[in-house]
Amino acid sequence: MTSRSTQRFREYGQYSRMAVVAITAVLVLLQFRADAQEPVVDKPDDILIIVNKAVNIDQTQVDELKAIFLKRKANWSDGTKAIPINAPEGSKIREAFRRLVTGMTRSREQSFWQTQMIKHGTNRPPEFANPLKAVFKLRGAVSYVYRSDYRKGVAKIILVLR
Amino acid sequence: MLVKWIPYWCVAMLLFTAPVRPQAAPQQEQQPSNGAPPDEATQCDARIDALTKEMTELKANEIAEFKQAIEALQQQVEAAGEDSLDDFGELDELEMLDELGGGSGQGPEPIEIHGFYDLSFFKFMISDDSAYAILAPSEWSFIVCQVNLYFTGQMSSTLHSLVEAKLAFLPHGMEYNTASYGKIGDTLFDSGVPYERASTMVADPHLTNRFNYGSVTIERAHLTYSPYDWLNILAGRFLTPYGIWNIDHGSPVIIPVRAPYMQLREMVPLAQTGLQVFGRFFPSYSLFIDYAVTVSNGRGPIEELVDLDANKGIGLRLRVIYEGEQLELAVGGHGYYGKYTDIKKASIIELNPDLTINTDVDTPLRTQIDVIESYGEYILSGDLQISLFGVTLQSEAFWRLVLYEKHGLKEYDFVILSGAAASEILYHPNHIAWGAYGMIYWELPLSKWIHPVTITPFAMFERTIQEDTLPGFNFDLIFAGLNIKPSPYVVLKLEYSRGIPHAKTLYGGNADIAAAQLAVSF
The missing domain is CATH 2.40.160.10 (Porin)
Incomplete structure (x- = not known):
C-alpha cells in the first residue's frame, strides 16, 4: 500500500509540473501574441482631449474627465479651475465623446442636467462651435477635437480616445 | 527709437562743422601721392562718405540687435501657439463668452x-x-x-x-382653524374656535375685477x-x-x-x-x-x-x-x-x-x-x-x-x-x-x-x-x-x-x- 501511494504521489507531482509548464507556455504565447499586436497608429478621427496650456498637467484618465464634465470635480490637480467645454449638441464628436466618457445617451444626459439644476442649481457645461479656440483662450478649459482639427501648439493634449 | 539716434546725429553735426577744416589737412597731406591738389569740396565729400559709412555700421549693429530681439519674441509667440491661430481672426473675449453662454x-x-x-x-x-x-x-x-x-x-x-x-x-385657501365641537351624548359643546380660511381675494381698483394674489x-x-x-x-x-x-x-x-x-x-x-x-x-x-x-x-x-x-x-x-x-x-x-x-x-x-x-x-x-x-x-x-x-x-x-x-x-x-x-x-x-x-x-x-x-x-x-x-x-x-x-x-x-x-x-x-x-x- 505504501509503495502504491508513493507511486501515486509521484504521478500527481509529474502531472502538476506538466500542468504548470503548460499554463506558463500558454501565458507566454498569449503575451507574445499581445506584444505582436499592431502598433498604435494616429488616425484623423482620434479624439484628442485638449486642455488650456496654463494647466500644469500632462495627462488624465477617462474617470477624471467624466468627473469634470459632469461637474463632480471642479479643479485640476494643480489647483486650476476646470472648465469643461462641450462640442455642439448633435455633432458627431459630441456623441462619440458622450459614449466614450460619460457613458450616457443624449436624453440621459439632458435628464442628468435637469436633475443637477433642481438639486444644486448647477448648469450644464457650455457648448462652443470651435472648442479648440475656447481651450486656447480660457484658462483651465478642457474639451475635445478630432485629430484632423487639432493644430500643434494651440493646446495641450492630455489623452487620446480611439 | 529716435532718442537713441540723437548722439549719432550730434556727432555727425559736430563733424560737419568745426572739425572739417583742421581735419582736412592730413587728408591733403595724403593726397600728394596722387599728384593733384586737393579740392576742399572733395575733401568734405570724402569726409561725409567716411562718416556715413561709420553711421551705417552703427545702424547695422543696432538692426542686428533688433533682429535678435524680434527672433526671440517670435520664438515665444510660436511656443504659445499663436502663430497657428491666424484664421481664428480677431477674438474679442466678451464675444467669445457670449458664444460660450453660462x-x-x-x-x-x-x-x-x-x-x-x-x-x-x-x-x-x-x-x-x-x-x-x-x-x-x-x-x-x-x-x-x-x-x-x-x-x-x-x-x-x-x-x-x-x-x-x-x-x-x-396663503389663499389655508385653513387656520376648523371649528370644533365636543359631543356628550346628544349635546354639542362649541369650543368657541371659529372656522377660519384664508382668502387673498382683492379687487383691482381700476378695472374692478377680482383675483387671488x-x-x-x-x-x-x-x-x-x-x-x-x-x-x-x-x-x-x-x-x-x-x-x-x-x-x-x-x-x-x-x-x-x-x-x-x-x-x-x-x-x-x-x-x-x-x-x-x-x-x-x-x-x-x-x-x-x-x-x-x-x-x-x-x-x-x-x-x-x-x-x-x-x-x-x-x-x-x-x-x-x-x-x-x-x-x-x-x-x-x-x-x-x-x-x-x-x-x-x-x-x-x-x-x-x-x-x-x-x-x-x-x-x-x-x-x-x-x-x-x-x-x-x-x-x-x-x-x-x-x-x-x-x-x-x-x-x-x-x-x-x-x-x-x-x-x-x-x-x-x-x-x-x-x-x-x-x-x-x-x-x-x-x-x-x-x-x-x-x-x-x-x-x-x-x-x-x-x-x-x-x-x-x-x-x-x-x-x-x-x-x-x-x-x-x-x-x-x-x-x-x-x-x-x-x-x-x-x-x-x-x-x-x-x-x-x-x-x-x-x-x-x-x-x-x-x-x-x-x-x-x-
Whole structure:
C-alpha cells in the first residue's frame, strides 16, 4: 500500500509540473501574441482631449474627465479651475465623446442636467462651435477635437480616445 | 527709437562743422601721392562718405540687435501657439463668452433662469365625515402646488450665485382653524374656535375685477465661493444638506407624488439661514467623500430673519459615494444640534400717578422679553442609496430628541389626543421622534423599444413617530406607483398610497389616496 501511494504521489507531482509548464507556455504565447499586436497608429478621427496650456498637467484618465464634465470635480490637480467645454449638441464628436466618457445617451444626459439644476442649481457645461479656440483662450478649459482639427501648439493634449 | 539716434546725429553735426577744416589737412597731406591738389569740396565729400559709412555700421549693429530681439519674441509667440491661430481672426473675449453662454466661469455672464412646476390630481378615498377630511378634500381635485424658479449666475470662476424662489397661491385657501365641537351624548359643546380660511381675494381698483394674489417664498438664496474641490464656502439661505429627499426636493426629480412625512413635518430643518462650508475629496475618481458643516440661526419662528436666542444651530454632514460601471452606492449621515426659542416682547414705561413719564428712575422706557417656548433638539439622520442594473433602493432614517427648557402650552386638541380632559392645562413634554422610509424603484429596460421614454415602477414604505408621547399622530404609509418620463423635461406620476394610523380606533381605519402628477422642468 505504501509503495502504491508513493507511486501515486509521484504521478500527481509529474502531472502538476506538466500542468504548470503548460499554463506558463500558454501565458507566454498569449503575451507574445499581445506584444505582436499592431502598433498604435494616429488616425484623423482620434479624439484628442485638449486642455488650456496654463494647466500644469500632462495627462488624465477617462474617470477624471467624466468627473469634470459632469461637474463632480471642479479643479485640476494643480489647483486650476476646470472648465469643461462641450462640442455642439448633435455633432458627431459630441456623441462619440458622450459614449466614450460619460457613458450616457443624449436624453440621459439632458435628464442628468435637469436633475443637477433642481438639486444644486448647477448648469450644464457650455457648448462652443470651435472648442479648440475656447481651450486656447480660457484658462483651465478642457474639451475635445478630432485629430484632423487639432493644430500643434494651440493646446495641450492630455489623452487620446480611439 | 529716435532718442537713441540723437548722439549719432550730434556727432555727425559736430563733424560737419568745426572739425572739417583742421581735419582736412592730413587728408591733403595724403593726397600728394596722387599728384593733384586737393579740392576742399572733395575733401568734405570724402569726409561725409567716411562718416556715413561709420553711421551705417552703427545702424547695422543696432538692426542686428533688433533682429535678435524680434527672433526671440517670435520664438515665444510660436511656443504659445499663436502663430497657428491666424484664421481664428480677431477674438474679442466678451464675444467669445457670449458664444460660450453660462458656466465658463471667466467673468460676469447673463443670469440663467430655469425652473419647474407641477400639476397634481388627487383624491382622499374617505367619507365626508372621516377624521381625515380635516386634512384633505374628499373630492377629486386639481392643484397647482408650486412654481419654482432658479436664477443662477457665475460671477467669476470661483463665485456662483443661486436664488430659488417658490411661487404659490398660498396663503389663499389655508385653513387656520376648523371649528370644533365636543359631543356628550346628544349635546354639542362649541369650543368657541371659529372656522377660519384664508382668502387673498382683492379687487383691482381700476378695472374692478377680482383675483387671488399669491406669495413668493425664498427657498434658497446664496453665494458660493469655490476655490477648491475640498473647500467651498456658502453664505445665505440654503437647503439643509441632509438625506436624499431634501436635496432632490423638486417634483420632476423625486419619484412619488407625495413627500414622506419626515419631510412634510420638518423633522430635520429643511432650510437654514447662515453659513455652510462643504467640499469633496477624491480617494479615486469613482469614489467621493463629501462633507458639509453648517452654522445657522437654527430653527425658530422667524429664523429666516432673526435668531431669537444666543445658540447657533450646528450641523455636520458626511457622505461617501461610489460610482462604478453598474453599481452606484451612497451612504450618508447627518447630525444637528440647535435651539428653538419663541419670545414675546413688551414695552414698559415707568409712569407717575398722573400718567406722565417717571424720570426719577434710571431708564423709564424699557423692553421686556419673555421666552414663551424654548427647547434644544438633537437630530441624527442617515441615508442609503444603492443602484444596480437599473434597480435603486433608497432609504432614509432620522432620530430626534427634543428637550424643553421652557415647555410650550399644548393646544386643547393635543390635550384631548394625549388622553387628558379638555379642561386640563398641559405642556409639551420632552419627547423623541423617529422615522424611516425605504423605497425601491426600477427603470424598466425598455430603451431599445421606447427610447427616450422611461417607465419606472416604484414602491415605498414609511413609518413616522412624530412624537412618542402622542400616538394619535403616528402613521405608517405604503406607496406604489408608476413614473413615466416621455422626455427628460416631463414626468407623469401615478400613485396609490395608504395611510395606516397607529391609533386606528381614533380615526376609524386607514386612509387611501389616489394621486397623479404632471411635473415639468424647464
